[in-house]
Amino acid sequence: MSMSSDDLASENTLVPTLCVSTIDVSLANASRKTIESIKLMKNDESLRDVQKTICAGGVHREEFSPPLTLDPNDRISVSVNCSWPVRPALWGKRIVDIPININQDDTECKRDDAITSYRKKTRNVEVLVTGNHSFPSTTTSIIQTCSRFRLLIIGNSGVGKSSLLHKVFGVEGVRASDTNRGIADIDQEFVSPTNERFVVHDSLGFESGDEGNMKVVKDFVARRKAMPELKDQLHAIWLCLETPYAGGRLLDGGVEEFLKRRQEILGQIPLVVVLTKVDQLDIQLELDPPANEDVGQYKSRYLDKYCIGPLHKAAGSDVTHVAVSVQDGYSESLTELVKAMGKNMAESHVDEAPRLVASIAQRVSIKQKIELSIAVGKKRYWRMHLKCAVLHIQTMEEYLQVIRKDVVTAWNFNDPRQCLMDDNIIGALLRPDEPVDTSKAPPNMTSFASFASLLGSALEALKCLSGSGEVILSLAGVAADITISTARIVRETYREAKGDVRILMAYVVDLICIMQAIFLLTSGGRVAVTTKTVDLAVQAYEEPRKIVHRIVKAFDGKLGRDRVLDEIEELIWLHSIADHEIEGFRRKIGEVLATCSS
């Protein structure tokens, strides 16, 4: 798509949100009026109704804590009820309406460092709106719309529901197998402090000839559907069935009936049939291999005959199904599961916020995290070009902070001590590079080892360090190097680069690479993040970082917005770990860390 330079200029200008801290309403000295009441509105919503007498020369201040947020299209209006003496003992009354749109020319704007004020005067009444500009975080508004991904998991006792939830979402103890389950249980929400973006409801499977639980599920789905807020609605359902491995039946009468009636019972809620413990089938085939057939071929024929065929017959050929296992060696089956669910949610027209929150909640797919980071980033600010004229140094810092907040929220690690929002990580990533000769051609990534293997070998290198003491010492060295104040680094880098879009590019790519390293180090976020994890990730990224920064430096920052976006995405994918590589890396890292601490 081509754009004129005018288009670019207007599209690229950053218009941050205004966080209003105070609104002052004052009456000019010369006025004969008296203010009797003031009404403040934001768009059509009433904010404050103040009954107060203000005489000429007086000011009334309304404070907002937390600040009132004003997006570029929002409008504040102030209605002032005035009276004045017409004749002795006779008062005239009138209402003065003062609409303020902070982007309109009739409103005077003054900027003083981070504080911005907007002033408008009508008939001796003056309104002053004061606040500071900030960049809205995309994930904050997603989470405000839908704070949790809500799943219903259905399945008989022992099919592997809790194990699956632990692996995919990193939640513990969703239900102990021995608790006494009653029918009312389905309404109980299971939340876990280790993953705030996830809530699950647990339901029994369907016994043959028993209509009871089908009604329980149907009523539950209807109850949730009627709830007004997105966060309370049900976003997906997993029906867990144990994969039969010795010619057993997948569907007994009850489940078959449920699947046949799934439209009527579930309506539009996306359903995924999860075939659990598929490793047992592999073990069976290993113990008792088919006589005249390749094992892979036999397995797929077996699955078709005993699982997919019956499923399609009962539920229709459009039913989503995935065979999974929580055992080692099957992590790709879990990434398949979240991918299939995401696709199903999109096809079932589930709203965007719950779909994004589902991606935030899952802890198995790096690919989905990267797609999410890109989607979140593109939603607002990656679309804006950094312009020195608009961005003050301070604003630049805020801007990068918001990007970091969004990326960290998207990856959703279990980070009880908030290590990832610690400023040192920004310092580490933005520290100035050693001067490089940009006249040389940028390194071609294909001539280097891939990001993944560089990261792997960096972690491997830690093996040389004999005891954990030494590892910590060497990490302390890295940490000392990075604890330069964020503000200083941003200032220096910024001055040098003059608001260059390349800062943004390098920062986003760096952040996402570090997130991947932390993903590997913490089993996707199931293990808590510590400062040591962050340091290890930063250290492992040292070599790849040099390559990223050289590529970024050689990039022509004056190219149009679309090129910049393409380039950011390309760099990210070039430095990404594929889901099928995760398990191998994790194993390797586990070995290295075990050696280091032994």
Ligand SMILES: Nc1nc2c(ncn2[C@@H]2O[C@H](COP(=O)(O)OP(=O)(O)OP(=O)(O)O)[C@@H](O)[C@H]2O)c(=O)[nH]1
């Ligand atoms: N081989 C194998 N065993 C599994 C798998 N998933 C779970 N298990 C085992 O199956 C048993 C039951 O697993 P749970 O996750 O507790 O099953 P559940 O569906 O939550 O059971 P209830 O809480 O009683 O409803 C445990 O011993 C698990 O270790 C799997 O993928 N493969």
Ligand SMILES: [Mg+2]
């Ligand atoms: Mg359980």
